[in-house]
Amino acid sequence: MSFDINNVTIRHFREIDAANIPKWIFDVEGWGTSAKFFKSCFKVDPLGCFIAELPNLEIIGICLGLNLSDDFAFGGSLVVRKEYRRKGVANLLCNERLKHVQNRLFGINSIENRIATNIKSGMSYPIFTAQMLIGDVNISALKKTLNLINNEKQKKKDDTIHYILFLPHLINEQLLQQIISYDERIHGINRDIFLRSLFENDEKIVQNNSNELDKQDIIGMLAFRFNNDISPPITVNSNYEMKNVGNILSHLESNPIDILGYGLIYKKYIGWNIAPLYAENEMIALQIWLRLLSIFSGVIRVDIIIPEDKIKSQLFIMIQNMGLKNEATIYRMYHSNKLEAGDGVNLNPNFLIQYVYGMTSSSASLV
Structure with missing residues (x-):
């Protein structure tokens, strides 16, 4: 049966989802983050955890956009199952995520082949990189x-x-x-x-x-x-x-x-x-x-x-x-409805990166 993007539903995580992330995420993306990370994100902001689902309830994608405060939000784990990539699933997830974070300063970790696409969607040029x-x-x-x-x-x-x-x-x-x-x-x-x-x-x-x-x-x-x-x-x-x-x-x-x-x-x-x-x-x-x-x-x-x-x-x-x-190589990028795309300024001057030797989130965009 051919894939129809109109049959994809984007919904929030339920508590059972946070405790049972699909095994394919860890199998296919072997360096992906742990189940503990997803549980912690769900407790921070349940409405910022999204799932892409087919009519048969098969989960084919996930995405995080967590509102950390009135001013800041962070996204991660934008992952679409391999056979459904480049079919519009990631766009659906990202649109719901941006609606949720509204005009907060919104940061993500990106991989290299997503930088150009992220910039087109309103993200800044990379603020810093990590290995x-x-x-x-x-x-x-x-x-x-x-x-x-x-x-x-x-x-x-x-x-x-x-x-x-x-x-x-x-x-x-x-x-x-x-x-x-x-x-x-x-x-x-x-x-x-x-x-x-x-x-x-x-x-x-x-x-x-x-x-x-x-x-x-x-x-x-x-x-x-x-x-x-x-x-x-x-x-x-x-x-x-x-x-x-x-x-x-x-x-x-x-x-x-x-x-x-x-x-x-x-x-x-x-x-x-x-x-x-x-x-x-x-x-x-x-x-x-x-x-x-x-x-x-x-x-x-x-x-x-x-x-x-x-x-x-x-x-x-x-x-x-x-x-x-x-x-x-992981690239930190930011988005805000208040900012022009391509703004390369460090948008959170209170973030003391000089003391960071290991970053919390190991997730990047895999779509």
Whole structure:
């Protein structure tokens, strides 16, 4: 039967859709984002999550356009099933998305072959680019690198920065608020709902007997400094419960910590995604990367999106040396009904990209 675009219905996600993203999205677009990401987006803005559906209820496309505030919106995961591409499905999804975001400043991540089409539709020229890197990491080799770096650190007696592993769904509200505030400082907008949803441990993960951490779907690493640094090192026991957590909270009550960076690693359909990864400098970013991965064993598949301005950083160089390869270049573009197409100005001056070493969204337009 021939395809008729008039038979395609565009509707909002239902809650069951957010929990059951079609498997073809992860199979065909192997580097696509995780189910957790879609669930988090749905909680942020259910009316900004769209599905293209045939009369037989087959889902052939999805699209996100999330209203983050009265001024900003962000889109991602514009994906159409391969056999239905270039037939107008993406246009239907994009039109509904633009109706929803209205005149907000609207950002997307694009792949290269969509730039010209996006500009025609009113998007700006790319504001900045980022590199997606994917590969298998040998954890034993990584741990040796971490030990070498930490030995040098000890020689310099640079022990004022603490790194703590945490399970996001178990951390105290006070510490969570600190992380949310740090995230807001970098983005210039509050992402409270998105982060709280991302931090939930609700994904069904296939357990791997060789690694207990595979039972968790998301793990975090926090870098911080006590304002008066007199506390003992922070450690984590085998049950992933924070020792000295009372010590941390007492400092938060009387002398708040200074967060210097944080990173999350979460389970995807295939492998693990590190996103976000934010840090005050590249050495802290490097420590977060190494420490997050060193909790595993064997060889694991990892991906991360790093802004182009970090390609000369030690983190980027080390990641490439570990075997991760450039999978794609991602282009950040913006749209607003208030702006002329082609405006190349950084439209969100409060976005501190210099502290971004791993971007949150791994989704781009695949239509």
